[in-house]
Amino acid sequence: MRNTAKITTAALVTGALTLALTACGSGKDSSASSDSKGPLVVAASPTPHAEILNFVRDNLAKKAGLDLEVKEFTDYVTPNTATEDGSVGANYFQNQPYLDDFNKKNGTHIVPVVTVHLEPLxxxxxxxxxxxxxxxxxxxxxxxxxxxxxxxxxxxxxxxxxxxxxxxxxxxxxxxxxxxxxxxxxxxxxxxxxxxxxxxxxxxxxxxxxxxxxxxxxxxxxxxxESADNSPYGNFLAVKKGNENDPRVKKLAKLLTSPEVKKFIEDKYQGSVIPSF
Missing domain, CATH: 3.40.190.10 (Periplasmic binding protein-like II)
Structure with a gap:
């Protein structure tokens, strides 16, 4: 069974963000983050993030003993709010300046794990x-x-x-x-x-x-x-603070920076997406 769920959220507005953040206080944690033996659910933008994760899931994860599930989001808000409230265990879509601004404005506690690629603007x-x-x-x-x-x-x-x-x-x-x-x-x-x-x-x-x-x-x-030289805009795998040492997260971080993923990025995107490792 394919483990990719597409969630269309491009029309989110401030009110939706408020509702999402309110939900964070419900105290409800899913197995995505609370059960380190269950699948690691990762929120990602469809392209190229989910495509890269799907490559890992289909070609590398099983051998590494990682059960990986990918959820696609089309906006830049929900992946972080879902990571904060435990609906997903990690996300992969953003860069450091964006995350710093998001955490500051929304009181979230998302931290980077490993930088994977750059998408030139x-x-x-x-x-x-x-x-x-x-x-x-x-x-x-x-x-x-x-x-x-x-x-x-x-x-x-x-x-x-x-x-x-x-x-x-x-x-x-x-x-x-x-x-x-x-x-x-x-x-x-x-x-x-x-x-x-x-x-x-x-x-x-x-x-x-x-x-x-x-x-x-x-x-x-x-x-x-945009030039890739010394860019601060590398996209990374991120988790809620405290989950950096989750064994599943560590496995995924290693796979995302493997020679196989580097070759996949270079072959598929032909310079439109650049590996950062």
Missing amino acids: GLYSHKVKKVDELKKGATVAVPNDTVNEARALKLLAADGLITLKDGVGTEATPKDIVKNPKDLTFKELEAAQTPRALDDVDAAVINGNYAISSGLKPAEDALVL
Whole structure:
């Protein structure tokens, strides 16, 4: 029986987050985290995270004595709230700046275990082939969560489209733009919606996982692609604090950084997803 459950949650809003966090206080723990002898249930974005986990489950887990179950989520909120309340035992979808911001804002206690890969953020368009073809007053869609919006703006700044205030960090917003020679207008959207906006805007900055799942090839299709050099945005396996030493988690961490997984990532994604080990 296939152990992958698809859960569509892209339309989550603040109210849904409030409900999820309220549920955390119910004291109900599932076997996902409380029974170290049961299956390890991992929440993941469909692409590439769940695909990588499914490769591990189908090819490596049995030999390592790991019973692995993968649950797919299409948003960047539920995997953390589910890990916090014990609905799942771990998650694999995020980077350190995003996790730091999430823990701070939501009072969660999620910690990284092992970094697996990097998905370069990219600028895409259905209307122009080159960045310099963007017209004055063009509209650019960007993710609306704190970390990814700042990351998107830094990508545009690195290519000279805008200039940000000196020293701006992972909370940059369009208000921190000091020079905007093309008078770009920014449309802030939930990250999962940015690929769908490509027909309605002049360009969009899209996270790697959403680009790939939408049929884009970051290494080929991006007008501008984030550099992988010294990037703080590596995606990692994460758990609720205190579960780092769960034997199942340790087994999965080892498998996710194995030569077999490295080869799988390189062969399947052709530079659109980059191993970080």
